[in-house]
Amino acid sequence: MVYGPTGSGKSHTMFGCTNPKQPGIVYRALRDILEGGGGGEGDSAEDDAGFDAGLFVQVAVLEIYNEEIYDLLAGSGATAKGNAPKARLEVMGKKAKNATYISGNEAGKISREVAKVEKRRTVKSTLCNERSSRSHCMIILDVPSVGGRLMLVDMAGSENIEAAGQTGFEAKMQTAKINQGNTALKRVVESIANGDSHVPFRDSKLTMLLQDSFEDDKSKILMILCASPDPKELHKTVSTLEYGAKAKCIIRAAHAATPRDKMSSEESSAMLNSRIVAMNQFIHKLQKENKLREKERNEAQNVLKLKEEELAQLRAKLKLIEGQEMEEIWSLRSELAKMEEAMRKQQQELTALRHQLHEVEREKADGSQLVQQDSFGGRLLARLSEMPAGLDQSMAMSMSMDLDTGDQPAMQDVKVIKEDPHQQGHIRNQTATAASACTGSAVQEDDVRLSGYPEKTVLSTVFEEGDEDDAEKECGLQEEVRKEVVEENFKMDTTQHTLSEPDDPATRKHRIENIFRLCGNYREIAKKPKVQSPAKEMFWNENKSPAKQVFGDQNKSLANQTFGDENKEPSAWGAIENPMCDVRVTDSPVSSQLSPIVCQVVDAPLSDQLNTCSAAEESDPKKENSLAGQKDGGLLEVYIKWESGSLIKGLKVLHNSCLSDLRKLIEAHFEEVGSKQQQHQFTFLLLGDPSGAPVSRDKEASVQISRLPHWNNQPDSYLACLRAAKKPAVDNMPFSPLDSKLNTVLKDAHLAGAMSPKVNQMSSPKVNQMSPNYIRELRA
Numbered sequence: 001m002v003y004g005p006t007g008s009g010k011s012h013t014m015f016g017c018t019n020p021k022q023p024g025i026v027y028r029a030l031r032d033i034l035e036g037g038g039g040g041e042g043d044s045a046e047d048d049a050g051f052d053a054g055l056f057v058q059v060a061v062l063e064i065y066n067e068e069i070y071d072l073l074a075g076s077g078a079t080a081k082g083n084a085p086k087a088r089l090e091v092m093g094k095k096a097k098n099a100t101y102i103s104g105n106e107a108g109k110i111s112r113e114v115a116k117v118e119k120r121r122t123v124k125s126t127l128c129n130e131r132s133s134r135s136h137c138m139i140i141l142d143v144p145s146v147g148g149r150l151m152l153v154d155m156a157g158s159e160n161i162e163a164a165g166q167t168g169f170e171a172k173m174q175t176a177k178i179n180q181g182n183t184a185l186k187r188v189v190e191s192i193a194n195g196d197s198h199v200p201f202r203d204s205k206l207t208m209l210l211q212d213s214f215e216d217d218k219s220k221i222l223m224i225l226c227a228s229p230d231p232k233e234l235h236k237t238v239s240t241l242e243y244g245a246k247a248k249c250i251i252r253a254a255h256a257a258t259p260r261d262k263m264s265s266e267e268s269s270a271m272l273n274s275r276i277v278a279m280n281q282f283i284h285k286l287q288k289e290n291k292l293r294e295k296e297r298n299e300a301q302n303v304l305k306l307k308e309e310e311l312a313q314l315r316a317k318l319k320l321i322e323g324q325e326m327e328e329i330w331s332l333r334s335e336l337a338k339m340e341e342a343m344r345k346q347q348q349e350l351t352a353l354r355h356q357l358h359e360v361e362r363e364k365a366d367g368s369q370l371v372q373q374d375s376f377g378g379r380l381l382a383r384l385s386e387m388p389a390g391l392d393q394s395m396a397m398s399m400s401m402d403l404d405t406g407d408q409p410a411m412q413d414v415k416v417i418k419e420d421p422h423q424q425g426h427i428r429n430q431t432a433t434a435a436s437a438c439t440g441s442a443v444q445e446d447d448v449r450l451s452g453y454p455e456k457t458v459l460s461t462v463f464e465e466g467d468e469d470d471a472e473k474e475c476g477l478q479e480e481v482r483k484e485v486v487e488e489n490f491k492m493d494t495t496q497h498t499l500s501e502p503d504d505p506a507t508r509k510h511r512i513e514n515i516f517r518l519c520g521n522y523r524e525i526a527k528k529p530k531v532q533s534p535a536k537e538m539f540w541n542e543n544k545s546p547a548k549q550v551f552g553d554q555n556k557s558l559a560n561q562t563f564g565d566e567n568k569e570p571s572a573w574g575a576i577e578n579p580m581c582d583v584r585v586t587d588s589p590v591s592s593q594l595s596p597i598v599c600q601v602v603d604a605p606l607s608d609q610l611n612t613c614s615a616a617e618e619s620d621p622k623k624e625n626s627l628a629g630q631k632d633g634g635l636l637e638v639y640i641k642w643e644s645g646s647l648i649k650g651l652k653v654l655h656n657s658c659l660s661d662l663r664k665l666i667e668a669h670f671e672e673v674g675s676k677q678q679q680h681q682f683t684f685l686l687l688g689d690p691s692g693a694p695v696s697r698d699k700e701a702s703v704q705i706s707r708l709p710h711w712n713n714q715p716d717s718y719l720a721c722l723r724a725a726k727k728p729a730v731d732n733m734p735f736s737p738l739d740s741k742l743n744t745v746l747k748d749a750h751l752a753g754a755m756s757p758k759v760n761q762m763s764s765p766k767v768n769q770m771s772p773n774y775i776r777e778l779r780a
């Protein structure tokens with residue numbers, strides 16, 4: 001407590017001046033308590049050191065004015081009005097009842113609040129002091145955490161009423177009350193110092209509130225005496241020092257009861273209440289912090305929620321992408337399954353094609369075997385007899401002749417057709433066109449003529465194999481053909497006696513035309529009177545007549561020509577045009593699919609031989625006679641033919657003749673024939689067929705005629721086969737390589753048919769497969 005006369009600087013010492021660098025004892029005490037000392041100037045230190053140390057203070061500001069206690073904090077809040085009345089408090093025991101506290105651990109904040117309420121003290125300008133305090137001010141600082149209390153008291157200055165210039169009842173009463181408090185404090189001090197039994201604490205409100213401080217031996221009382229330096233105030237200074245000296249004489253009891261021991265239940269309750277308030281404020285602070293953290297948590301939750309939504313969107317996108325990928329995968333799988341299905345079908349088709357190819361190869365192999373068995377050619381010929389009917393029904397006779405009659409009578413397969421000039425002309429045109437398309441030759445229709453009717457007519461037929469599906473139909477056709485042949489046999493038998501006799505040219509021509517119609521080919525017979533032998537005798541007895549041998553080779557070579565074989569010879573058709581060939585068979589209407597049928601009539605000596613052979617076949621005694629008649633004074637008969645099968649001429653040479661001699665005769669023959677054959681340069685084949693080795697020109701003189709193969713196993717008859725030296729360009733190949741292969745089969749078949757007497761064995765069902773449809777499939 002600060003004691004002194006008025007204007008001596010008590011308030012200045014307690015609260016300082018307006019300069020923040022000179023704080024009073026109150027603010028310094030707050031800072032020292034809450035900030036741990038330091039004692040620095042100013043109140044700028046607002047750190048939380050006190051709070052961190054767990055200290056906080058509760059501050060109450062009371063004013064004792066006119067012996068009344070007023071609460072300066074009451075009504076001083078933010079909501080309080082500026083001129084709110086001060087709350088007057090009652091004294092209960094040694095404490096002001098229901099005093100307001102401000103608590104906190106921030107010294108600056110509390111100091112500002114205290115400074116604000118300090119302005120609410122009642123002051124008055126006096127003559128001694130411009131701002132003279134008219135009340136006592138008590139600042140109570142409670143520190144609950146340590147159970148300590150600091151009471152700072154700024155006492156109003158005792159003053160002389162006259163010196164202070166106080167006038168009026170109220171002023172005099174204020175001065176009286178101030179002096180009463182000071183006097184009561186002075187008496188309490190003197191009483192305590194004197195050791196009086198009675199201390200007049202209750203003489204004033206100030207001593208009532210300071211009773212604990214005087215009575216508690218653990219408490220300390222510090223009295224600050226303020227004096228004015230003015231010499232005029234010396235007596236006041238002396239009086240103040242005397243008062244201080246009196247107070248200094250106060251001696252406390254050795255073991256006075258401690259304030260805590262003497263604390264009544266009321267005081268304990270007040271202490272606890274203050275602590276509860278402090279704890280509540282602390283809890284409030286924590287709640288605020290919790291709210292702040294809860295707010296931060298809510299914000300974090302909102303952010304988390306946004307993140308979760310983004311995550312959900314990303315997952316949805318991921319699912320969508322996965323779904324699209326699955327759809328794409330399924331689509332790809334579906335396409336893959338389709339492709340596999342297509343591949344499987346293609347493999348099946350490939351397997352079927354391979355099977356068909358295998359069948360074709362197997363049939364080809366079978367055909368080769370049949371050829372080896374000398375039966376395939378016969379079946380091919382039988383098939384040939386059926387093909388034209390299925391290909392061109394407009395023809396009056398749509399069948400070809402079966403050359404493989406074997407042991408059947410010669411006239412059995414010949415069908416005579418009634419003359420139909422119109423139809424014949426039609427056939428002629430068709431066959432001429434077909435022949436031109438097939439062979440590509442420039443043979444004119446006028447060239448197809450019968451230059452002379454030979455004694456033997458050679459007919460060769462080539463056909464292709466057909467489908468098995470047409471077997472029944474073709475069998476039916478065979479039945480029909482066979483029936484027609486029987487009818488024809490009957491007709492021919494009725495006139496057979498005339499065949500043995502020379503017929504007139506018209507009759508021979510008529511018969512030959514019938515034969516050619518049977519072959520399903522167009523044949524135009526030149527109007528030559530030399531028709532000496534019936535067609536029947538020319539075409540049948542293949543096994544025994546030389547014409548059959550000629551046909552065998554001829555068919556082979558013609559097949560080569562027709563199907564574009566490289567070995568075909570330019571002279572094949574040229575030989576037909578040879579004047580010595582009596583009959584020229586251009587082609588069949590189905591020549592585009594079948595090999596042409598060539599009938600060639602050799603000149604007289606050969607025809608005679610053929611006739612003789614045919615007759616000998618029918619009767620062995622006749623054969624012997626005819627063979628005997630063939631021999632002419634040691635001469636050898638040499639039959640000249642092209643490698644292609646075209647028979648050229650039959651010649652007679654000496655026994656010791658060689659091939660060079662024969663060449664001269666042949667060349668002479670060519671010269672005789674005309675300019676067209678001048679170009680024929682040839683080479684002898686030693687074996688008489690294409691398989692034979694060619695004989696070089698310089699060795700022809702050393703090769704005897706006798707080294708040539710026999711003609712039809714007759715001792716004095718030989719066969720000279722010629723190979724053309726010059727070959728034309730292959731520009732008329734009508735078919736594909738497959739057809740060429742087929743052609744090879746057919747060629748082999750004809751070879752077999754020509755070289756074996758068993759060629760007329762036509763019983764094999766394979767022959768019926770050579771239908772046009774089967775040929776088209778092979779082409780495809």
Ligand SMILES: Nc1ncnc2c1ncn2[C@@H]1O[C@H](COP(=O)(O)OP(=O)(O)OP(=O)(O)O)[C@@H](O)[C@H]1O
Nearest residue numbers: 005006007008009010011012129131132133156157
């Ligand atoms: N130490 C000091 N330094 C500077 N000025 C001072 C000092 N002490 C007092 N004063 C000045 O003196 C005048 C009176 O001081 P103060 O009000 O503190 O006196 P007081 O003792 O409180 O008076 P009263 O009892 O009438 O209230 C003030 O204007 C104050 O600024």
